[in-house]
Amino acid sequence: MNEIGGKTRVLGVIGNPVEHTVSPVIHNNLAGILGDDIVYAAFHVMNENLEDAIKGAYALDLLGLNVTVPHKENVIKCLKDIDPLAERIGAVNTLVRCEGGFKGYNTDMPGLLRAMKHDGVCFDGEEVIILGAGGVARAVAMMLAENNAGHIYILNRTLPKALDIADEINAYKQGMITALSLDDHGSLDKSRKYIVIQATSVGMHPNTEAAVIEDPSFYELVKAGYDIVFNPLVTKFMKLCREAGALAFSGLRMLLYQGVIAYELWTGKEVSEENAEKIYEKMLEAMNG
Numbered sequence: 001m002n003e004i005g006g007k008t009r010v011l012g013v014i015g016n017p018v019e020h021t022v023s024p025v026i027h028n029n030l031a032g033i034l035g036d037d038i039v040y041a042a043f044h045v046m047n048e049n050l051e052d053a054i055k056g057a058y059a060l061d062l063l064g065l066n067v068t069v070p071h072k073e074n075v076i077k078c079l080k081d082i083d084p085l086a087e088r089i090g091a092v093n094t095l096v097r098c099e100g101g102f103k104g105y106n107t108d109m110p111g112l113l114r115a116m117k118h119d120g121v122c123f124d125g126e127e128v129i130i131l132g133a134g135g136v137a138r139a140v141a142m143m144l145a146e147n148n149a150g151h152i153y154i155l156n157r158t159l160p161k162a163l164d165i166a167d168e169i170n171a172y173k174q175g176m177i178t179a180l181s182l183d184d185h186g187s188l189d190k191s192r193k194y195i196v197i198q199a200t201s202v203g204m205h206p207n208t209e210a211a212v213i214e215d216p217s218f219y220e221l222v223k224a225g226y227d228i229v230f231n232p233l234v235t236k237f238m239k240l241c242r243e244a245g246a247l248a249f250s251g252l253r254m255l256l257y258q259g260v261i262a263y264e265l266w267t268g269k270e271v272s273e274e275n276a277e278k279i280y281e282k283m284l285e286a287m288n289g
C-alpha cells in the first residue's frame with residue numbers, strides 16, 4: 001500500500017450499512033499494485049444526507065465514489081451527468097468526477113458481463129432465466145436484452161413485479177422477455193437448457209441454507225448458474241446447480257470486475273487480467289479472514 005501524503009487522491013464508497021464492504025480491499029490493493037497515489041475508504045451515509053455527501057465529496061476534491069445500497073437509485077438526482085447505460089438501468093454504482101460535479105455509471109452489469117466472459121459463459125442467442133424482480137434483476141434483464149440474449153424468462157415470487165420488468169424490456173425489445181411466477185417454473189420447456197442468473201438476496205449469509213427455488217427438478221434445466229450473492233462463496237443455489245451437473249459461479253467475480261471497471265474509469269488505466277486475478281486472491285483472503 002502507498003504512503004498517504006499531500007498529493008494522495010481520495011476515493012470511497014458510500015452506503016448504509018457499509019462497514020462490511022469488500023471494495024476497499026479491491027481498490028487499495030489495485031492502487032498498490034499499479035503504483036497509484038490513491039486511498040479508498042468507506043463512508044457511512046444516511047438517506048437524508050445523500051445530497052450533502054455528494055456535494056461535500058465534490059468540494060473535497062474526491063476523485064470518485066462507489067455507491068451501494070440503499071443509494072444506487074436516489075443518487076441519480078444528485079449527478080451532473082449520467083452514462084446512457086446507467087440511465088437505462090436506473091441505478092448508479094460509480095461516480096466519476098467531472099466539470100461541476102460527478103458523472104454516474106453502472107459498472108455492476110459490465111462487471112457481470114466481464115465475469116461471464118472470464119468464465120467462458122456466452123449467452124448470445126441463449127435462453128436465460130432471471131430469478132427475482134428487484135433492482136438487480138431489472139438491471140440484469142436490461143443488460144441481457146442489450147447484449148443479444150436469445151430469450152429471457154424472469155421468475156419472481158410476486159408475479160406483478162416480474163410483469164412490470166417484462167413490460168418495460170418488451171417495450172424496448174419486443175418479445176424479448178416472459179414473466180412467470182416462481183411456482184410456475186414447471187412450465188418451462190424441459191427439452192432446453194438455460195443459463196440462470198440468481199438475482200435475489202436469498203441464500204446470503206446468515207441464511208445460507210435457503211435457495212429461491214429448492215425443487216431439484218428445476219436445476220436439471222440449468223446449463224450454467226450465476227449467483228449475485230458472494231457470501232457464502234458457495235451458495236445453496238450453486239450447490240443445487242452443481243448437484244444437477246451444471247456449472248455454477250459465485251457473485252465474487254462480478255464484484256471484482258465492477259470494481260476493476262470503476263477503477264479504470266477513475267484512473268484511465270487498463271487493469272490486466274493478471275492484476276485482476278491478484279485482487280481476486282486478496283478478496284478471497286479477506287472473506288476467509
Ligand code: ATR
Pocket residue numbers: 131132133134135136137156157158161199200201202212
Ligand atoms: P434488489 O434491489 O437488491 O434486487 P429487492 O428490490 O429487495 O432487492 O428485491 C429482492 C428480490 O428478492 C425480489 O425479487 C424478491 O421477491 P418479491 O418481489 O416477491 O419480494 C426476492 N426475494 C426476497 N426474498 C425472497 C424469498 N424468501 N423467496 C423468494 N424471493 C425472494
